[in-house]
Amino acid sequence: MSQHTTSTDVDVAVIGGGAFGTSIAFHLARDTDLSVRVIERFGVSEGTTWHSAGMVGQLRSKDPIMQVIRHSAALYASLEEGTPGLLDFRRVGSLRIATTPIRVAEMTEQVAQARALGIDAEMIAPDRIAEIVPTLDTDQILAACWIASDGYVDPEQLAVGLAQRAVELGAQISTGTTVTALTRTDEGHWVIETDGGTVTAAQVVLAGGMHTTVLARQAGAFVPLLCSRQQLIYSNPIDPEVAGYPTVREPDESMIMRASGDRLVVGSYVEDPEFDVVDDVPVTARYLFEPEFDRMIPAWDACVRRFPVLAEVGVDRVIKGPEGVTPDGEIIMAPAGPEGLWIAAGGSGHGIASAGGVGWVMSTWLATGTPPIDVTDFALDRFPASFETDPEAMLAETRLHEIGRYALVTE
Numbered sequence: 001m002s003q004h005t006t007s008t009d010v011d012v013a014v015i016g017g018g019a020f021g022t023s024i025a026f027h028l029a030r031d032t033d034l035s036v037r038v039i040e041r042f043g044v045s046e047g048t049t050w051h052s053a054g055m056v057g058q059l060r061s062k063d064p065i066m067q068v069i070r071h072s073a074a075l076y077a078s079l080e081e082g083t084p085g086l087l088d089f090r091r092v093g094s095l096r097i098a099t100t101p102i103r104v105a106e107m108t109e110q111v112a113q114a115r116a117l118g119i120d121a122e123m124i125a126p127d128r129i130a131e132i133v134p135t136l137d138t139d140q141i142l143a144a145c146w147i148a149s150d151g152y153v154d155p156e157q158l159a160v161g162l163a164q165r166a167v168e169l170g171a172q173i174s175t176g177t178t179v180t181a182l183t184r185t186d187e188g189h190w191v192i193e194t195d196g197g198t199v200t201a202a203q204v205v206l207a208g209g210m211h212t213t214v215l216a217r218q219a220g221a222f223v224p225l226l227c228s229r230q231q232l233i234y235s236n237p238i239d240p241e242v243a244g245y246p247t248v249r250e251p252d253e254s255m256i257m258r259a260s261g262d263r264l265v266v267g268s269y270v271e272d273p274e275f276d277v278v279d280d281v282p283v284t285a286r287y288l289f290e291p292e293f294d295r296m297i298p299a300w301d302a303c304v305r306r307f308p309v310l311a312e313v314g315v316d317r318v319i320k321g322p323e324g325v326t327p328d329g330e331i332i333m334a335p336a337g338p339e340g341l342w343i344a345a346g347g348s349g350h351g352i353a354s355a356g357g358v359g360w361v362m363s364t365w366l367a368t369g370t371p372p373i374d375v376t377d378f379a380l381d382r383f384p385a386s387f388e389t390d391p392e393a394m395l396a397e398t399r400l401h402e403i404g405r406y407a408l409v410t411e
Contacts, residue, residue: 010035010172012366013192013201015179015215016208017042018049019155019352020344022162022173023359024205029169032367037172037199038163039179039192042285045159047209049352050286051321052155053232053267055247055258056353057094058119059110059145064377065330065354066117072356073149079161086161087153090259093246094150095129095136097306098143103252107145114147121147133245137306152247152258155352162359182218184338203366205342210278210324212345221336222388223380225346226398227276228325229289231296233266236313253302254405264310268299269349269405275395281322291318323347327383327397329405333361333371334380342366343380349405 012028014021017040028036041047056076058069076089098104107123114121124146126138132146163173174196181193182204192199206212206223216223240262248257256267272295281287293300296318304310326332326346331354336343344362347354365371376382387394 009200010037011201012036012203012205013190013199014038014205014207015192016040016047016206016212017044017159017163017173017175018047018207018209019045019159019162019355020347020358021205021207022159022166023355024207024344024362025171025173026162026166026169027359027363028366029166029171031363034367035170037174037201038166039177039194039199040173040175041178043175044163044173045156046285047211048321048323048347049159049209050156051232051288051319052323052347052352053256053258053265054152054155054352055094055256056089056153057096057150057247057249058147059096059114059121061110062377063113063117064374065350066114066119067373068357068361069350069353070117070119070357071360072353073151075356075360076153076158077149079165086165088157089151089153090243091149091151092244092259093132093146093148095132095246095248096145097141097248097250099140099250099252101142104143107143111145119147120149121145135307135309136248137308139305150247153352158352158355179215182215184219184340188339190340203340203342205344205362205366206336207344209345209347210281210322211283212324212343213278216336216343219336219338219341221338221341222385223332223336223343223345224327224383224387224394225278225324226395227278227281227322228402229274229276229320230323231267231291231318231320233293233296233300233318234260234316235264235266235310236316237262238264238309238313248306250302250306253299255299255302257303257306263316264303264307266296266299266303268296269402270295271403273399273402275398276322277391278324287322289320289322291320293318323349325349325398325402327387327394327401329401330377331358332380333358333375333378336380
């Protein structure tokens with residue numbers, strides 16, 4: 001990967017070298033005849049991708065996002081099988097736990113929805129859960145959704161692996177390169193000025209995570225994104241066998257868990273989420289906020305109840321990182337107004353899970369003019385234009401959706 005750009009012409013310039021940007025580049029290089037260059041300010045994955053939770057779970061409440069993540073899960077498994085370690089994807093399955101009858105009813109409907117899309121989801125009883133994870137305490141569990149094709153991935157390695165494969169297929173990736181201006185010529189081409197030279201492109205995809213909103217502003221477009229402060233707890237070492245544990249979600253406790261080597265990683269959507277205006281977040285590689293374990297105690301305690309061994313080994317560290325979120329908690333994949341300008345951003349908690357599918361949707365759309373699925377849920381114009389001049393309303397809407405991340409769909 002080159003460290004600086006030189007003046008060149010490409011069909012598609014992708015700004016941002018995280019999971020979305022590298023996936024788009026990989027799919028374009030593999031599946032189309034379009035030339036592509038990724039421009040990344042730091043190194044691949046060094047924005048928000050590297051500290052993501054890394055869970056790949058296909059069960060969602062809407063068909064389009066399930067289709068996107070289904071593609072991701074299949075892609076990650078295929079690439080990992082072909083080149084073990086390329087993405088560090090572990091296809092260990094997932095458990096989504098239900099402890100109330102109404103949650104069981106919700107999951108049962110979602111499982112039927114997932115199965116209709118070809119996802120191998122099933123509802124299982126506590127005795128089957130105990131067979132899958134003998135160390136998980138099944139007390140008060142009524143049922144769970146089990147998806148064998150789910151798993152988790154090292155988020156940094158995901159982007160690095162996709163970038164590696166994209167370059168092998170002919171894509172160009174320029175790291176350590178900052179975009180300083182983005183303009184459209186009278187002839188309809190895009191000029192991307194950087195501190196390493198100028199790139200001209202027929203089409204531009206802004207995939208810069210939460211900083212996409214700043215990039216879009218340079219091009220005269222508004223993208224409603226905020227920074228959400230998200231935390232993960234890493235346990236002390238437990239046993240190498242935990243690497244084979246399925247991921248676990250317990251929606252009623254707002255708790256998520258996956259393995260990381262011989263440790264467990266715990267995350268949550270807290271009741272009092274914290275947000276920042278993107279412009280106020282320092283622009284540095286691998287930026288983290290000061291961690292606050294106390295805010296994570298409910299999720300940690302919930303995970304300890306399921307895995308009592310955590311009480312014995314304790315906490316190693318807590319990381320608190322920035323994450324780009326949209327007001328409705330869904331990603332953005334869409335044209336952005338000025339012709340040839342596209343947005344692929346707003347991971348909103350499922351960026352890693354959706355990255356493979358985002359690359360598929362965007363590359364197909366860019367190459368053929370038609371997306372492969374219904375993209376209404378991901379359109380930029382689903383948000384009111386008033387958000388640009390009413391940041392308080394945008395914040396209120398974002399907070400509402402983040403607090404309700406695991407609210408019952410049937411309510």
